[in-house]
Amino acid sequence: MSILVIAEHNQKELAPPTLNTITAATKIGDDVHVLVAGSGCDAVAAQASKINGVAKVLHADDAAYTHTLAENFASLIAANTDGYSHVLAPASFFGKNVLPRAAALKDAQQISDVTDIESADTFVHPIYAGNALETVKSNQAIHFLTIRPTAFDAAAAEGGSGTVEKISTTGDSGLSKFVKEELTVSERPELGTAKVVISGGRALGSAENFSIIDALADKLGAAVGASRAAVDAGYVPNDYQVGQTGKVVAPDLYIAIGISGAIQHLAGMKDSKVIVAINKDEEAPIFQIADYGLVADLFNVVPELTAKL
Amino acid sequence: MKIIVPVKRVVDFNVKVRVKTDQTGVETANVKMSLNPFCEIAVEEALRLKEAGKAEEVIVVSIGGDKTDETIRQGLAMGADRGIFVKTDEKLEPLAIAKILKHVTETEGAQLVMTGKQTIDGDNNQTGQMLAALLGWPQGTFASKVELGSDSVNVTREVDGGLETLELKLPAVVTTDLRLNEPRYASLPNIMKAKKKTIDVIELASLGLDTAAKLSIVKVSEPPKRAGGIKVANVDELIDKLRNEAKVI
Ligand SMILES: Cc1cc2nc3c(=O)[nH]c(=O)nc-3n(C[C@H](O)[C@H](O)[C@H](O)COP(=O)(O)OP(=O)(O)OC[C@H]3O[C@@H](n4cnc5c(N)ncnc54)[C@H](O)[C@@H]3O)c2cc1C
Numbered sequence: 001m002s003i004l005v006i007a008e009h010n011q012k013e014l015a016p017p018t019l020n021t022i023t024a025a026t027k028i029g030d031d032v033h034v035l036v037a038g039s040g041c042d043a044v045a046a047q048a049s050k051i052n053g054v055a056k057v058l059h060a061d062d063a064a065y066t067h068t069l070a071e072n073f074a075s076l077i078a079a080n081t082d083g084y085s086h087v088l089a090p091a092s093f094f095g096k097n098v099l100p101r102a103a104a105l106k107d108a109q110q111i112s113d114v115t116d117i118e119s120a121d122t123f124v125h126p127i128y129a130g131n132a133l134e135t136v137k138s139n140q141a142i143h144f145l146t147i148r149p150t151a152f153d154a155a156a157a158e159g160g161s162g163t164v165e166k167i168s169t170t171g172d173s174g175l176s177k178f179v180k181e182e183l184t185v186s187e188r189p190e191l192g193t194a195k196v197v198i199s200g201g202r203a204l205g206s207a208e209n210f211s212i213i214d215a216l217a218d219k220l221g222a223a224v225g226a227s228r229a230a231v232d233a234g235y236v237p238n239d240y241q242v243g244q245t246g247k248v249v250a251p252d253l254y255i256a257i258g259i260s261g262a263i264q265h266l267a268g269m270k271d272s273k274v275i276v277a278i279n280k281d282e283e284a285p286i287f288q289i290a291d292y293g294l295v296a297d298l299f300n301v302v303p304e305l306t307a308k309l
Numbered sequence: 310m311k312i313i314v315p316v317k318r319v320v321d322f323n324v325k326v327r328v329k330t331d332q333t334g335v336e337t338a339n340v341k342m343s344l345n346p347f348c349e350i351a352v353e354e355a356l357r358l359k360e361a362g363k364a365e366e367v368i369v370v371s372i373g374g375d376k377t378d379e380t381i382r383q384g385l386a387m388g389a390d391r392g393i394f395v396k397t398d399e400k401l402e403p404l405a406i407a408k409i410l411k412h413v414t415e416t417e418g419a420q421l422v423m424t425g426k427q428t429i430d431g432d433n434n435q436t437g438q439m440l441a442a443l444l445g446w447p448q449g450t451f452a453s454k455v456e457l458g459s460d461s462v463n464v465t466r467e468v469d470g471g472l473e474t475l476e477l478k479l480p481a482v483v484t485t486d487l488r489l490n491e492p493r494y495a496s497l498p499n500i501m502k503a504k505k506k507t508i509d510v511i512e513l514a515s516l517g518l519d520t521a522a523k524l525s526i527v528k529v530s531e532p533p534k535r536a537g538g539i540k541v542a543n544v545d546e547l548i549d550k551l552r553n554e555a556k557v558i
């Protein structure tokens with residue numbers, strides 16, 4: 001049984017969720033291959049070949065893969081599934097965009113956001129914002145899975161000695177073109193992999209006030225997240241959103257500040273190891289899942305917390 | 310230009326669903342049902358394109374059981390022109406939905422399909438991408454801005470690190486994210502008007518498509534519950550707990 005993992009990267013290095021996806025793959029079988037599609041990204045292919053558990057890297061080098069255009073990636077994946085029983089990608093915005101398209105090209109039904117692998121054909125994934133876990137058996141010749149990164153440990157970056165094989169590319173579809181990107185610049189750790197995450201909600205009231213959250217995050221070397229309400233109100237960029245339809249995080253410590261705890265928000269953070277909630281309403285639902293709750297006005301206690309740490 | 314908007318009837322986002330004791334699914338009897346929020350955003354965006362003179366007709370399509378037409382009616386009350394109801398009692402997977410939507414899209418000769426990025430029941434986030442694959446069209450997923458031209462559409466997408474803008478050749482599939490727009494409420498006169506709009510009903514079986522399930526559900530279970538925690542009195546106690554009990558700072 002051979003398993004193909006689609007690497008997510010920025011042409012320079014692998015994105016961390018790729019490592020968690022490789023761990024998921026090794027739970028299915030031991031012949032794990034990684035597809036690295038990019039443009040001038042030999043370094044990424046080399047990096048992938050060293051990951052513990054990786055037997056082989058398929059490297060497709062073409063200007064068509066400079067950006068992660070779904071049309072080009074899906075065609076490439078679909079052209080390279082022969083001999084594979086499983087195709088896995090991280091359930092990041094990248095994997096969610098690309099993998100369903102590839103699955104459909106192979107007349108396969110994907111299973112999204114897999115959190116547990118029971119056997120080679122039986123998988124667990126959350127539905128209804130994580131309020132239920134569905135176990136499904138896939139009756140298909142090839143299984144397409146997106147993997148929830150927080151549910152699997154990262155594979156060791158060293159220890160593997162996979163071979164790198166150049167594969168032919170499927171070129172540019174001509175259907176879509178990259179125009180521009182506006183990436184959020186931040187010196188802080190990445191939200192998905194940070195050990196500590198501090199999130200702010202609607203209660204912050206403005207982008208300026210959000211600096212209260214930033215100051216605490218800097219003190220703890222934490223990443224900053226937010227509720228949908230805070231993002232919608234423009235306090236922080238869209239990629240800060242934690243939740244059912246944003247990012248899923250599971251840090252050692254999650255501090256929710258001025259966030260009520262709607263099910264859609266909980267879906268993105270309830271697997272954190274320790275949860276702290278700071279909210280002035282003692283009835284706020286967030287307290288039901290918090291290990292430590294502090295009923296207080298955030299504008300008083302958060303600066304105090306930052307000062308005392 | 311015709312715009313197709315596929316919509317799904319789902320358990321309302323405010324309902325905390327309960328898993329059935331026999332583990333066959335979640336309880337949906339006597340539970341409030343609504344138009345999936347992302348689909349509502351898709352209807353709104355299509356209507357705005359029509360109002361801006363960039364599209365002639367907005368067609369709402371839904372696949373499902375008996376009361377699905379109520380959901381279609383909601384889209385019509387927002388302002389969509391007509392509806393298509395593909396009737397089936399089977400629970401279909403996203404690939405099957407995409408096959409049906411491909412058929413409808415081709416039959417209608419639509420140039421743009423606007424789906425939600427995700428249904429909040431299955432949380433699949435697949436149908437739009439699959440439909441685009443089956444049609445051989447480009448896809449603009451997780452859209453937070455859509456600029457429609459005559460032969461292309463620019464889509465700004467919410468991605469892992471921020472925003473990305475793509476130019477897609479028409480015809481295309483766009484899937485909507487939360488910040489694309491704020492959907493309108495249907496006004497009473499429009500709700501009345503919607504009652505007179507046409508909904509074509511198609512029996513799924515009459516389409517002759519292969520929509521058989523590829524997955525079987527083994528069980529649906531409760532997620533593990535978090536044990537309740539404690540309230541701390543002040544910042545000092547919080548710091549003490551985090552340092553000495555939880556040992557996370
Ligand atoms: C389709 C869909 C998808 C969604 N996806 C997501 C998602 O991915 N992520 C997400 O987060 N949400 C999501 N939501 C939104 C979700 O339902 C909630 O509306 C949102 O999480 C609320 O954000 P909030 O807690 O910041 O705001 P509110 O619910 O308004 O809560 C603000 C809280 O701050 C407290 N507060 C006010 N002032 C102070 C103060 N001075 N000090 C301390 N506390 C104070 C209040 O007591 C209150 O509890 C989604 C909704 C829908 C419909």
Ligand SMILES: Nc1ncnc2c1ncn2[C@@H]1O[C@H](COP(=O)(O)O)[C@@H](O)[C@H]1O
Nearest residue numbers: 315316372424425427428433434435436
């Ligand atoms: N039964 C259905 N009928 C019509 N459209 C659907 C149906 N299921 C899903 N869709 C569309 O596909 C989008 C994404 O759904 P999903 O892939 O299930 O997360 C939804 O927001 C709808 O636009």
